Amino acid sequence: MENFTPVPAFAGGLLIGLSAVIMLLFNGRITGISGIMDGIVINSKHGDRVWRICFLLGLVLGGFLFKLIMPDSFIPRDGFSLVLLITGGFIVGIGTRMGSGCTSGHGICGIARFSRRSILATVTFMLTGAITVYLIRHMAF
Amino acid sequence: MNRIIISSISGILFGVGLGVSEMINPNKVLAFLDVTGDWDPSLAFVMAGALLITTIIFRLILKRDRPIFDHHFKLPTKQELDPHLIGGAALFGIGWGMTGYCPGPAIAAIGMGLQEPVIMVLAIIAGFHAHKFIFDK
Numbered sequence: 001m002e003n004f005t006p007v008p009a010f011a012g013g014l015l016i017g018l019s020a021v022i023m024l025l026f027n028g029r030i031t032g033i034s035g036i037m038d039g040i041v042i043n044s045k046h047g048d049r050v051w052r053i054c055f056l057l058g059l060v061l062g063g064f065l066f067k068l069i070m071p072d073s074f075i076p077r078d079g080f081s082l083v084l085l086i087t088g089g090f091i092v093g094i095g096t097r098m099g100s101g102c103t104s105g106h107g108i109c110g111i112a113r114f115s116r117r118s119i120l121a122t123v124t125f126m127l128t129g130a131i132t133v134y135l136i137r138h139m140a141f
Numbered sequence: 142m143n144r145i146i147i148s149s150i151s152g153i154l155f156g157v158g159l160g161v162s163e164m165i166n167p168n169k170v171l172a173f174l175d176v177t178g179d180w181d182p183s184l185a186f187v188m189a190g191a192l193l194i195t196t197i198i199f200r201l202i203l204k205r206d207r208p209i210f211d212h213h214f215k216l217p218t219k220q221e222l223d224p225h226l227i228g229g230a231a232l233f234g235i236g237w238g239m240t241g242y243c244p245g246p247a248i249a250a251i252g253m254g255l256q257e258p259v260i261m262v263l264a265i266i267a268g269f270h271a272h273k274f275i276f277d278k
Binding site for chain 1: 144145148149150151152154155156158159160161162163166168172176178179181182183186187188193194196199202203209210215216217219220228229232233235236237238239240242243245248249250252254255257261263267272276
């Protein structure tokens with residue numbers, strides 16, 4: 001556990017929680033990233049797109065600001081398998097739409113509302129995620 | 142206009158939070174999922190931090206009749222624990238374990254000027270279209 005960073009992890013988590021609280025209090029919306037994306041690229045409704053685009057642009061800007069403030073926080077990985085990345089991304093796309101959410105919508109907002117669906121979804125994706133990493137890293141799959 | 146400002150601020154906070162917690166780094170996420178390897182429990186602390194805030198404050202917010210800048214709250218209404226939910230979450234976990242990216246960090250990591258998350262996001266969008274093609278008859 002030499003890379004374990006509980007303090008920044010918890011602090012970053014507080015910021016993410018604050019982000020979700022602001023969204024619900026002012027806009028009455030759940031901060032679920034896959035759902036927000038879906039409302040732009042698939043189920044796009046007139047007058048319901050701009051806030052979504054602004055949220056996602058804010059997310060990109062947040063990543064940019066982080067890099068600006070802490071440029072040496074970690075070394076980005078290099079030479080990761082393109083096949084794994086594209087296949088995995090495609091599966092994430094199908095899975096998050098089938099399961100109506102991802103880590104943010106189910107894991108943070110849903111669990112906070114004690115939604116049975118979100119609790120079940122979160123346990124499920126944590127489990128299959130861990131099994132997948134086990135197979136890839138330890139079974140030379 | 143107010144709603145747009147709020148969603149921009151919310152997005153920025155979320156992105157910075159993913160950076161500070163280093164969830165923007167797919168290797169960090171994979172180290173959390175690698176429970177039998179050199180396990181890094183940081184992701185659990187990110188969720189604990191976020192849930193500490195949301196669990197308490199969502200409760201208070203939802204006592205209101207309406208959000209500040211809209212007429213009503215838009216919350217998920219489905220209750221059933223159906224095969225779609227479980228199958229979808231299972232698939233999502235597989236893709237997450239293959240790449241180390243879920244949708245939020247993939248989008249935020251684009252802001253770090255990296256190419257990898259751009260490909261990831263395009264692949265996710267392709268998956269959205271595939272889902273629509275398969276399930277929307």
